[in-house]
Amino acid sequence: MTHTAGGLEVLNRLWQRGRDFLGTETAIMGGAMSWVSERHLVAAISNAGGFGVLACGAMSPELLEKEIAGTQGLTSKPFGVNLITMHPQLDQLVDVCIAAKVGHVVLAGGLPPKFAIDKVKAAGAKVICFAPALALAKKFVRSGVDALVIEGMEAGGHIGPVSTAVLAQEILPEIRDIPVFVAGGIGRGEAIVMYLELGASGVQLGTRFVCATESIAHANFKKAFIRGAARDAIPSVQLDARFPVIPVRALQNQGTRRFMEMQADVVARFNRGEVDKDAAMLEIEHFWAGALRRAVIEGDVENGSLMAGQSVGMVTREQPTTEIIAELVDQAAAALDARMSLHTVATSTPLRA
Numbered sequence: 001m002t003h004t005a006g007g008l009e010v011l012n013r014l015w016q017r018g019r020d021f022l023g024t025e026t027a028i029m030g031g032a033m034s035w036v037s038e039r040h041l042v043a044a045i046s047n048a049g050g051f052g053v054l055a056c057g058a059m060s061p062e063l064l065e066k067e068i069a070g071t072q073g074l075t076s077k078p079f080g081v082n083l084i085t086m087h088p089q090l091d092q093l094v095d096v097c098i099a100a101k102v103g104h105v106v107l108a109g110g111l112p113p114k115f116a117i118d119k120v121k122a123a124g125a126k127v128i129c130f131a132p133a134l135a136l137a138k139k140f141v142r143s144g145v146d147a148l149v150i151e152g153m154e155a156g157g158h159i160g161p162v163s164t165a166v167l168a169q170e171i172l173p174e175i176r177d178i179p180v181f182v183a184g185g186i187g188r189g190e191a192i193v194m195y196l197e198l199g200a201s202g203v204q205l206g207t208r209f210v211c212a213t214e215s216i217a218h219a220n221f222k223k224a225f226i227r228g229a230a231r232d233a234i235p236s237v238q239l240d241a242r243f244p245v246i247p248v249r250a251l252q253n254q255g256t257r258r259f260m261e262m263q264a265d266v267v268a269r270f271n272r273g274e275v276d277k278d279a280a281m282l283e284i285e286h287f288w289a290g291a292l293r294r295a296v297i298e299g300d301v302e303n304g305s306l307m308a309g310q311s312v313g314m315v316t317r318e319q320p321t322t323e324i325i326a327e328l329v330d331q332a333a334a335a336l337d338a339r340m341s342l343h344t345v346a347t348s349t350p351l352r353a
């Protein structure tokens with residue numbers, strides 16, 4: 001530990017709103033990661049004083065119910081559930097969360113439907129949404145959303161076009177009514193302090209937790225993260241504007257190279273009139289189906305999807321979750337300590353004439 005009680009006190013003041021909102025010791029959310037954020041990692045993050053978030057992904061309501069119960073069996077601390085709004089059974093998934101008394105529901109992957117927001121709130125739980133731009137952030141505040149996550153393009157997985165630093169500057173000074181958590185590219189405590197000082201109530205990290213000891217990700221997946229540098233985690237490339245590709249940030253592998261070749265082949269067949277537009281689009285969309293599971297669970301890191309953020313370069317070894325969170329808190333508090341001692345030196349050293 002390199003910080004003093006003073007640094008920690010300032011940190012606790014800076015993220016008090018986030019801690020109160022989450023009901024946690026630290027305002028660090030473990031962002032939901034499909035296949036990775038299951039009961040073990042989620043409970044470990046919450047037990048370590050963070051806020052774990054279960055990734056529902058494509059789970060059925062029955063599976064989600066089991067996973068929530070499994071998590072509740074491993075922690076008595078608060079945790080959230082992340083639901084993808086495109087899920088065809090979103091309504092039932094919300095019911096499962098409510099019945100299981102989940103305190104916080106994160107609605108991700110597109111505009112959250114009003115019925116889902118209203119239902120969660122009517123049950124007394126909190127709704128968290130992703131705001132990709134200021135106008136939407138304001139709209140969500142008006143719709144009664146309880147907190148926002150703003151996630152920049154440095155993040156792992158599906159990303160928008162704007163960096164975390166720019167989103168933070170655009171949104172944090174404007175949204176004061178509800179807590180805002182910043183995500184994307186955060187690997188160290190000093191960066192947490194930076195966003196808290198800009199007005200964030202807390203942060204959300206994903207990539208940094210993949211190699212937690214408690215994470216069930218396959219050893220090959222973890223190895224790829226430990227080896228990976230920031231520059232290796234790049235967004236998927238769209239070859240032809242007629243066939244849009246949703247950008248996903250991942251480590252490069254044979255799969256990403258084959259994805260380019262496949263797009264070139266499909267576009268060529270479309271241009272020759274051998275395949276119609278819908279069928280061509282479907283081929284492109286289906287390429288990555290099941291690919292994250294293949295990498296995370298089966299360990300096929302060559303053909304699966306290695307979704308990772310740019311902070312992957314700061315993942316250097318497998319570590320217990322408690323250690324990861326303690327390290328982040330220590331770095332944040334030490335940065336605040338350094339600032340305070342600078343201030344003391346500045347105010348106690350007389351200026352020379």
Ligand SMILES: Cc1cc2nc3c(=O)[nH]c(=O)nc-3n(C[C@H](O)[C@H](O)[C@H](O)COP(=O)(O)O)c2cc1C
Pocket residue numbers: 030031032033034036055057082108109151154155156157158183184185186204205206207208306307308309310311
């Ligand atoms: C492997 C992986 C899978 C992810 N899956 C999801 C998901 O299912 N739903 C979601 O809302 N975000 C997902 N994310 C984004 C994280 O929740 C989090 O916001 C992001 O990782 C934060 O940025 P960072 O990776 O720079 O820490 C995923 C990220 C990664 C790395």
